[in-house]
Amino acid sequence: METLTDSFAAGVVKKRYILGRNDESDIGVLHLGKYLALDKSTGSHVALDALKPHAILICGKRGYGKSYTMGTLIEELSLLQPDIRENIASLVIDTMGIFWTLGRGNEQQPELLNEWGLQPTGFDVDVFVPAGSIEQYRNRHIDVKPFSIPISHLDGYEWCKLFKVGNVSPLGVLLVRVIGNLRQSQSAFSFDDIIDGIMDDERSDIVTKSAAENHFKAAISWGVFETEGVGITELIRGGATSVLDVSTLINHTVRAAVVGIVGKDIYDRRLEARRSYERMVMGDTDVEKGIPMVWMFIDEAHLFVPSDDETLASNVIINEWLRQGRQPGLSIIFATQRPAAIHPDVISQCDVVMCHRLTARDDISALEAIRPTYMREDIGDSIRKMGLERGIAFIVDDTSEAAHIVKMRPRYSWHGGNEPSALMEKE
Numbered sequence: 001m002e003t004l005t006d007s008f009a010a011g012v013v014k015k016r017y018i019l020g021r022n023d024e025s026d027i028g029v030l031h032l033g034k035y036l037a038l039d040k041s042t043g044s045h046v047a048l049d050a051l052k053p054h055a056i057l058i059c060g061k062r063g064y065g066k067s068y069t070m071g072t073l074i075e076e077l078s079l080l081q082p083d084i085r086e087n088i089a090s091l092v093i094d095t096m097g098i099f100w101t102l103g104r105g106n107e108q109q110p111e112l113l114n115e116w117g118l119q120p121t122g123f124d125v126d127v128f129v130p131a132g133s134i135e136q137y138r139n140r141h142i143d144v145k146p147f148s149i150p151i152s153h154l155d156g157y158e159w160c161k162l163f164k165v166g167n168v169s170p171l172g173v174l175l176v177r178v179i180g181n182l183r184q185s186q187s188a189f190s191f192d193d194i195i196d197g198i199m200d201d202e203r204s205d206i207v208t209k210s211a212a213e214n215h216f217k218a219a220i221s222w223g224v225f226e227t228e229g230v231g232i233t234e235l236i237r238g239g240a241t242s243v244l245d246v247s248t249l250i251n252h253t254v255r256a257a258v259v260g261i262v263g264k265d266i267y268d269r270r271l272e273a274r275r276s277y278e279r280m281v282m283g284d285t286d287v288e289k290g291i292p293m294v295w296m297f298i299d300e301a302h303l304f305v306p307s308d309d310e311t312l313a314s315n316v317i318i319n320e321w322l323r324q325g326r327q328p329g330l331s332i333i334f335a336t337q338r339p340a341a342i343h344p345d346v347i348s349q350c351d352v353v354m355c356h357r358l359t360a361r362d363d364i365s366a367l368e369a370i371r372p373t374y375m376r377e378d379i380g381d382s383i384r385k386m387g388l389e390r391g392i393a394f395i396v397d398d399t400s401e402a403a404h405i406v407k408m409r410p411r412y413s414w415h416g417g418n419e420p421s422a423l424m425e426k427e
Helices: 004-009 066-078 099-103 110-115 131-139 156-163 170-185 191-200 206-222 252-281 314-322 344-349 361-368 379-385
Strands: 016-019 029-036 042-049 055-059 088-094 125-130 145-147 241-245 293-298 330-336 352-355 392-397 402-408
Touching (some): 029 066, 066 099, 066 330, 099 125, 125 131, 131 145, 156 170, 170 191, 191 206, 252 314, 252 330, 314 330, 314 344, 344 361, 361 379, 379 392
Parallel strands (some): 016 042, 055 330, 293 330
Antiparallel strands (some): 029 042, 392 402
16 A cells, blocks of 8 residues: 555655654654645645644534544554554544444545545554443444443542532432442442442431432443453554444443543553653663553544533543643544534643634634734634635644644545435445
8 A cells, every 4th residue: 555655755745844843854744635725726745743742623614524634643643654653552532433434445535545646445443332332333243342441440429420419418428438338348349239238238218229229220221331341451552543432322421431531541551651661761671661652532522521511531631631641642632513612721732723614603713712823814714715625624733833724635544424415326
C-alpha cells in the first residue's frame, strides 16, 4: 500500500507544512490534506506532529466531516514508521458504533482516492464492547472482544453517583456502608454479594433495602460490570488501535462512568510509565517500561464534558488528561457538533482546533470567545469562506500561532458514519 509518507520519501511530493511543531523535522507526522486557496485550488500538503502530546478539538455541523477527520487521524497513527508507532497506542471512544469499519477498505470513494494517488486499505483494529452485548455483535458478524469493569473498582460514593443517589440519604448511606465492608473484606465480589450484604444489613428498613436491590439489578442489565472484569488492560498496546464501543450503553451516566474509569486507569499507568522512563534515562536498567503514550479519541465529546453539568468523566478528562496530560504523554482528541455545549476549558486548552462547517450562532460564538490574538479576522468569517463543500476544515494551530484552511485527504478505510439514504444504490 502506497501512502503519502511514501510519496514524500520518494520525492514525488516535496512541499509540506507541519502543524503542532516548530522545528524543521519531518518524521513522525500525520498527513491531513492540502492547503485550500480562495479559488478552491489546492497547494502544499499539511500534516500534524505526532511525536509530542496534543489536545485537539474537531467540530462542525452534522454531515460535514467530524468523524471522518477523526478516522483520518486514527489511520495516520497506524501508518507511522514502526519505531515511532510502537511507542503510541490509540483508543477510540465510539458512541455511535461506527468505527469498527476501520478494518475495511474505503470502497465507497474509489475515484476520490485515485485523485490523491491512494488505495482503499483496511487497518488492524481491536473492537471492545460491553461483555453483556457481545452476542449482538457476533450475530451481525462483527468481530469484537468483551470488555467489563470489576465491580469492586467503584467505591460506595461512586455507585451513588452512578445511581444518582445522595450519599447522605438513607439509600446512599446503605450503599456506602455495604460496598465499603465488601471492599475491606475481599478484593473481588459479585452483584449477588452486594445484594446479600444489603439484605443482611440490620440498620436499614426494608423499603431502603428494596430500592438498593433494584438499583443493582438494573446495573446487572448494563453488562459492563462483572466480578473480575475483562479487557481493561488489553485496551492499550503499543502500535495498536482499540475501539471501545459504548453505543449499546443507553444510559449516558453509565457511559460517562466507563470513560472516566478507563481514562483514570490510563492516566495512572502513564504516570508510572513516565517515572520509569526518567529512571531509564538516568541509567537504571532494572525498570519496567510501562504502557506507551496514548491518543484517546472521544466522539460526541459534549456528552462526557458538557458545558452546563458535570459527569462521571468530567474530572478525569478535564483535570487529568486536558490540563495535566502533556507531561505523562497523553493526547486527547474531542469531536463535537455543538461547541457551545462542550465545557469551555476544552476549547481554551486545545492547542489545535479543526473546524468544519458551522452555522449555529451560539456555536460560532463559543469559538469566538477564545479566538487567539494572532488571528486577523473573526472565526465566523473564516468558516464562511470555506463554503458548502464537505471535507474542508479551518484549522487553528496554537504552536505556530497561525490559522489555515485545509482540504482534508480521503480516508483509506471505510467510513461508518455516512448518512443512510432511502434510495438504495443498485449493484
